Amino acid sequence: MEPMTASTPAPRLLLGPGPSNAHPRVLAAMAQPLLGHLDPAFLAIVDEVQARLRRLFATSNPLTIPLSCTGSGGMEACLANLLEPDDALVVGVAGVFGERMCDVAARIGARVTRVDAEPGTVLEAGAMSEAIARVRPRVVSFVHAETSTGAWQPVAEIAAAARSAGALVVLDCVTSLGGLPVELDAWGIDAAYSGTQKCLSCPPGLSPASFGPRALARVAERRRRVQSWYLDVCLLSSYYGSERVYHHTAPISAIFGLAEALRLVEEEGLPARFARHRRAAQRLVAGLAPLGFAPLVAAAHRLPMLTSVRLPERVLAGGEAPLRRRLLERHGIEVGGGLGKLAGRIWRIGLMGENAREEPVDRLLEALRTELPTL
Amino acid sequence: MEPMTASTPAPRLLLGPGPSNAHPRVLAAMAQPLLGHLDPAFLAIVDEVQARLRRLFATSNPLTIPLSCTGSGGMEACLANLLEPDDALVVGVAGVFGERMCDVAARIGARVTRVDAEPGTVLEAGAMSEAIARVRPRVVSFVHAETSTGAWQPVAEIAAAARSAGALVVLDCVTSLGGLPVELDAWGIDAAYSGTQKCLSCPPGLSPASFGPRALARVAERRRRVQSWYLDVCLLSSYYGSERVYHHTAPISAIFGLAEALRLVEEEGLPARFARHRRAAQRLVAGLAPLGFAPLVAAAHRLPMLTSVRLPERVLAGGEAPLRRRLLERHGIEVGGGLGKLAGRIWRIGLMGENAREEPVDRLLEALRTELPTL
Numbered sequence: 001m002e003p004m005t006a007s008t009p010a011p012r013l014l015l016g017p018g019p020s021n022a023h024p025r026v027l028a029a030m031a032q033p034l035l036g037h038l039d040p041a042f043l044a045i046v047d048e049v050q051a052r053l054r055r056l057f058a059t060s061n062p063l064t065i066p067l068s069c070t071g072s073g074g075m076e077a078c079l080a081n082l083l084e085p086d087d088a089l090v091v092g093v094a095g096v097f098g099e100r101m102c103d104v105a106a107r108i109g110a111r112v113t114r115v116d117a118e119p120g121t122v123l124e125a126g127a128m129s130e131a132i133a134r135v136r137p138r139v140v141s142f143v144h145a146e147t148s149t150g151a152w153q154p155v156a157e158i159a160a161a162a163r164s165a166g167a168l169v170v171l172d173c174v175t176s177l178g179g180l181p182v183e184l185d186a187w188g189i190d191a192a193y194s195g196t197q198k199c200l201s202c203p204p205g206l207s208p209a210s211f212g213p214r215a216l217a218r219v220a221e222r223r224r225r226v227q228s229w230y231l232d233v234c235l236l237s238s239y240y241g242s243e244r245v246y247h248h249t250a251p252i253s254a255i256f257g258l259a260e261a262l263r264l265v266e267e268e269g270l271p272a273r274f275a276r277h278r279r280a281a282q283r284l285v286a287g288l289a290p291l292g293f294a295p296l297v298a299a300a301h302r303l304p305m306l307t308s309v310r311l312p313e314r315v316l317a318g319g320e321a322p323l324r325r326r327l328l329e330r331h332g333i334e335v336g337g338g339l340g341k342l343a344g345r346i347w348r349i350g351l352m353g354e355n356a357r358e359e360p361v362d363r364l365l366e367a368l369r370t371e372l373p374t375l
Numbered sequence: 376m377e378p379m380t381a382s383t384p385a386p387r388l389l390l391g392p393g394p395s396n397a398h399p400r401v402l403a404a405m406a407q408p409l410l411g412h413l414d415p416a417f418l419a420i421v422d423e424v425q426a427r428l429r430r431l432f433a434t435s436n437p438l439t440i441p442l443s444c445t446g447s448g449g450m451e452a453c454l455a456n457l458l459e460p461d462d463a464l465v466v467g468v469a470g471v472f473g474e475r476m477c478d479v480a481a482r483i484g485a486r487v488t489r490v491d492a493e494p495g496t497v498l499e500a501g502a503m504s505e506a507i508a509r510v511r512p513r514v515v516s517f518v519h520a521e522t523s524t525g526a527w528q529p530v531a532e533i534a535a536a537a538r539s540a541g542a543l544v545v546l547d548c549v550t551s552l553g554g555l556p557v558e559l560d561a562w563g564i565d566a567a568y569s570g571t572q573k574c575l576s577c578p579p580g581l582s583p584a585s586f587g588p589r590a591l592a593r594v595a596e597r598r599r600r601v602q603s604w605y606l607d608v609c610l611l612s613s614y615y616g617s618e619r620v621y622h623h624t625a626p627i628s629a630i631f632g633l634a635e636a637l638r639l640v641e642e643e644g645l646p647a648r649f650a651r652h653r654r655a656a657q658r659l660v661a662g663l664a665p666l667g668f669a670p671l672v673a674a675a676h677r678l679p680m681l682t683s684v685r686l687p688e689r690v691l692a693g694g695e696a697p698l699r700r701r702l703l704e705r706h707g708i709e710v711g712g713g714l715g716k717l718a719g720r721i722w723r724i725g726l727m728g729e730n731a732r733e734e735p736v737d738r739l740l741e742a743l744r745t746e747l748p749t750l
Contacts, residue, residue, distance in 0.1 A: 012406045017629060019409050030628060031406035033386045034394050034578055036709045068580065069444055072623040073605045104604045197624055203409055204581055205443065205626030227602050229479045230448045246714070248447040249572055251580030252394060253405060254629065334411045339621070 009343060011358055012328070015308055016336035017147050017205050018175065019197035020352035022257070026202050029147050029260035037250045045259050046250070050240065052262035056177060056270075057192065057210045059184040061231060064210040065298070066258055067193070068251050071174040073195025074207030076104050077231040078170045081211070081219050082139050082191060085109030090131050090167070092123040092142030092158065095149040096340045097172055101141050106324045108227060113137065119341055120149045120296045120308070123156040130168055138218075141170035146338040147198075150308030150348060151297045152369040159187045161314060174198060177208065178265055179305035180212045189221045190215040199277070201353030202261040205254045224333070277304040280356040284349060287365040291372060296346050305352045308338075309347065314372070320344060323371060331367040381514070387703070388735055391711035392522050392681055393550065394572035394579050397632070401577050404635035405628045412625045418498035420634050421552065421625070427637035431552060432567060432585045434559040438608060439585040439600060440615040441633055442568070442627050446494050446549040449505075449568025449582030452606040453545045456594050457514050457588070459607045460484030465506050465542070467498040467517030467533065470524040470714045472547055476516050483602060488512065494716055495524045495671045495683070500532040507540045513593075516545035518557060522573075523714040525683035526672045534562045543590055549573060550584065553640055554680035554727060565590040571629070574652070574680050576728030577636040580629045636728075652679040655731040659724060662740040666747060671721050680727045683713075684692060686720065689747070695719060698746060706742040 011033045014021050014103055035042035054064045067074050079101065083089060089110045091101045094117035102112050113135045123142060126170040132140060140162035144153055155171060162169045168190040175184050179199030190212045197204035211219075212232055219226070219233055230248065238245040265273060281304040285295055292312030295302060311320050320337060324347070327333045336348035351360065389396050410417035419715060429439045442449050455474065456497050459462060464485045466476045469492035477487050490506045492498045498517060507515060515537035519528055530546060537544045543565040554574030559567055565587045572579035586594075586608055593600070594608055601607040605623065613620040645737040660670055666686030670677060686695050695712060699722070702708045711723035726735065 014409060014411055018624060019411065022409050022628075027406040027408070027628075031402040034389060034397050034572075035387055036389055036391055036394065037579070037702065039387065039709060068608065069448070069605060070626065071622045073443070076603060076605045100604070107600050107602050107604055150716070160444055195624070197409075197627075203626065203628035204412070204624040205629055225482050227482050228451060229453045229475070229482055230444060247447045249393060249570070249579040251445065251578065251629070252572075252625075253397075253402075253578035253632075254580055257628075328414065334414060369410055 010332050013333045013355070013363060015349050015351065015355060015360060015364055016334045017348045017350050018195065018352060020201050020350060022203050023201045023261065023264055023354050025264060026257045026260045030203070030257040032256050034252050037252060038244065038246065042252060043244060044201040045255060046240070049255060049259050049262060053208050053210070056262065056265065057182055057184045058186065058211050059212070061184070061210045061212045063216065063240065064239055065236065066255055067143050067207040067209050068248060069207050070204050071195030071207050073194060073231070074195070074209045074304065075101060075172060076228070077207070078191040078193050079105050079141065080228050080231055081226050082107055082168055082170065082215055082234045083108050083110045084222055084224060086111060087139065088113065088135050088137040090115065090128070090135055090137045090140045092128055094121065094123055094143065094151060094153065095119050095146035097143045099146055099340070120151060122151050122153045122301050123158065125154070128158045129161040132161050132167060136165060137167050137248070140167045143172040144182065145174070145176035145303050145306065147175045147306060148342065149297065150303045150306045151328060152301045152303045155187050163188045168218060175303070175306055176325070178273065179356065180274060184210055184212070196258055196261065200258070200261045200265065201352045202257050203254070204306065205251060206258055211233060214373060270337055277351065278362055279350040280358070281305070281307055283358060283361045284351060285360060291368055305350060305356060307349045308346045308350070309349065311347060320347065326371055327367055333364055333367055335364070357361070378738055385707050387654060388708045388730070388738060390724050390726065390730060390735060390739055391709045392723045392725050392726060393570065395576050395725060395730050397578050398576045398636065398729050401635045405578070405632040407631050409627050412627060413619065413621065415561055417498045418619060420630060421482070421615070421739045424630060424634050426635060426640070427641060428583050428585070428638055430561045431637065431640060432557055434585050434587070436585045436587045438591065438615065440540050440611065441621060441630060442582040442584050442606070444582050445579050446570030446582050448570060448606070449570070450476060450547060450580070451603070452584060453566040454480050454516065454527055455483055455603050456601050456646055457545065457590055458483050458485045459500045459597055459599060461486060462514065463510050463512040465490065465503070465512045465515045467496055467503055468492070469496065469518065469520035469526060469528065470494055471727070472518045472522055472549070474715070480590065482589045482715050489653045495526060497526050497528045497676050498533065500536065503533045505664060507542060508701065511540060511725065512542050514545055515542045518547040518683065519557065520548070520551035520678050522550045522681060523717065524672065525678045525681045530562050535565060538563045543593060550678070550681055553648065554731065555649060559585055571633055571636065574728045575633070575636045575640065575668055576630050578629070580626060581633055597657060609689040652731040655679070655726040655733070655736055658733060658736045659726060662736060666743055678730060680725060682726070683721045684724065686722060695722065701746055702742055708739055709743055710739070719722045
């Protein structure tokens with residue numbers, strides 16, 4: 001029993017935009033012997049996961065499930081179920097993941113109207129409301145925690161404007177879920193999706209998602225079937241509902257891992273978990289300032305689990321990638337580079353889930369202090 | 376560290392149509408600490424997986440990759456990339472998974488012509504050739520190992536007919552890969568997909584897939600983009616090719632598990648592995664005969680890794696589900712019921728990957744001998 005002997009690399013401290021380090025209990029749960037996907041013992045775990053996800057999303061939606069894909073597949077699932085060709089969609093674009101929504105929706109054949117915000121800032125509720133009033137879209141979608149910029153989008157006002165115009169609201173919670181309050185029912189969100197590899201400290205591979213009654217009513221009224229068989233919520237409901245009819249084979253081990261991750265979340269309690277994320281981010285920002293790294297995002301909209309920082313001149317001079325490589329090779333620490341327009345200009349430092357603690361922050365700061373004088 | 380204490384069920388011997396039991400080394404590999412999806416150490420494992428999958432599929436296709444979805448998602452990926460709305464498709468339907476191809480393709484907007492075979496039999500090459508000559512389809516698709524019936528479909532003649540008519544060929548290898556020879560290049564297959572939870576003895580969650588040069592040329596000539604952003608091979612190529620550009624976050628732990636499963640396959644060697652599957656199936660069929668279970672499929676087309684059996688009258692009389700439940704609850708053995716038209720009439724007994732050995736066969740036979748007198 002020597003798995004991966006030749007190639008097992010040194011452990012990494014994963015402080016990029018995700019994956020974060022998985023909790024040892026999550027990894028141990030994934031190594032449990034398999035159960036069949038229709039075994040009553042497995043279905044009991046599925047029931048448990050669904051109940052815990054409902055509490056985490058703060059929703060009573062029965063169809064709250066782990067989709068068998070990553071967060072980007074969850075985005076596609078929400079948009080593909082709610083949109084038909086020629087339906088109008090208003091997308092708030094404040095970074096790469098808002099851009100991605102436009103791309104996904106255009107492939108579905110939707111008529112996409114985008115409302116842009118400068119990367120590092122958030123959407124203005126007024127601009128979104130104006131576009132919603134003008135377009136009268138079928139769906140409004142935007143991102144709660146923009147992973148490409150580290151900006152925290154207020155949700156309630158935009159969601160209310162969308163609903164009062166009769167639109168369904170889709171929210172990307174990939175990076176926020178488990179690290180920030182997500183309140184689907186209070187905010188009036190009709191469909192939302194997340195990922196496991198951020199603040200849940202679980203490996204990537206599943207997309208926790210939730211579909212509300214208005215969303216499912218819309219699906220029931222569709223003129224044509226959902227373009228994706230794999231992601232069709234009508235078919236998924238037959239497995240994740242009371243019938244337990246085979247659709248596709250659920251990713252059993254990943255669901256074992258998610259179940260354990262969700263147990264850890266509830267053992268800690270959400271308020272304590274959110275506070276821990278905030279404290280870790282404050283410690284990071286305070287420690288980076290003397291090294292010349294300045295936050296990209298204004299304090300009011302800065303995410304706790306993902307801090308984007310402008311790079312000091314002495315880092316930019318040598319290119320930022322070599323320094324990230326040295327952090328990885330010499331210190332075993334991964335941080336993320338910029339994405340899209342911000343590539344080469346910022347770093348994205350994640351303190352997600354288990355990593356939102358003092359020790360990872362201090363390890364990173366110590367490594368930077370070691371490396372920076374030698375630039 | 377007490378994962379899942381309250382709910383951990385007794386270990387199961389998984390002799391249904393999949394998942395099979397994962398090898399302990401595969402489970403241990405999945406419990407390794409995470410790496411980032413752009414970490415050079417992880418990309419080396421991805422390279423290794425791609426090289427081993429090419430050998431297993433017997434192909435030189437560079438784009439041979441683990442898709443981030445289960446086998447049914449792999450089916451959708453192959454059809455969605457190769458088909459545009461109004462393209463003609465000929466599907467061979469000899470069971471539920473051929474049916475599923477029709478459903479998936481119709482949602483893409485393809486014009487589907489189906490060629491049927493009675494469940495338990497295989498497609499006639501002549502009937503497929505006739506349909507291909509008549510329809511002149513863009514794509515021909517069929518199933519190598521029909522998991523709903525246990526029938527083994529000869530591939531070469533149908534694939535040759537399709538290619539000589541200028542059609543692309545899509546082959547479902549979900550249940551065959553790792554248990555039967557799969558020869559993509561020799562057969563002239565343009566796109567194929569499989570699953571990890573059958574003869575690779577890996578948990579479900581990934582779909583090993585391969586796209587050949589003719590398939591990629593077709594994608595390059597498309598009039599409209601692939602309907603699925605998540606499954607678009609153009610985008611997947613940018614991560615799984617030399618550029619290593621972020622598309623979605625790869626399911627890292629599942630890929631660790633697949634890497635280990637593929638190492639196990641090569642340590643054993645394909646000829647020995649295929650022979651082991653054949654021997655186990657022969658032992659099963661021989662042992663079931665005196666108990667009154669008769670194979671559904673004629674010997675020439677019987678799959679080694681999945682044996683479907685008609686149920687004896689004394690089982691049918693009491694309903695087959697209660698007996699399956701007793702096997703699970705009293706003996707920890709899972710076998711599969713019938714699917715679709717065959718529900719309630721057959722069982723599907725999988726001897727896949729690690730389970731294709733004498734001991735699982737004997738455990739099942741012993742359990743049946745114990746239970747049957749009490750019916």
